[in-house]
Amino acid sequence: MDYLMFCDYCGMPKTIPGHIMREYFWIASHVYCSSCNKPNKIPQELQYIAMQMRGN
Numbered sequence: 001m002d003y004l005m006f007c008d009y010c011g012m013p014k015t016i017p018g019h020i021m022r023e024y025f026w027i028a029s030h031v032y033c034s035s036c037n038k039p040n041k042i043p044q045e046l047q048y049i050a051m052q053m054r055g056n
């Protein structure tokens with residue numbers, strides 16, 4: 001399942017594939033927008049979902 005985030009700066013939607021959530025989101029704090037390259041804080045609920053996906 002893919003997730004969607006919107007850039008806080010330019011509003012560009014970014015698709016987050018499930019495996020990126022699982023491998024990256026639980027330890028990362030920010031993702032970079034692919035349009036304006038600004039760091040967006042990963043929402044706590046996505047970090048929580050990522051941790052659930054890791055089986056915790």
Ligand SMILES: [Zn+2]
Pocket residue numbers: 007008009010011012033034035036037038
């Ligand atoms: Zn942006």
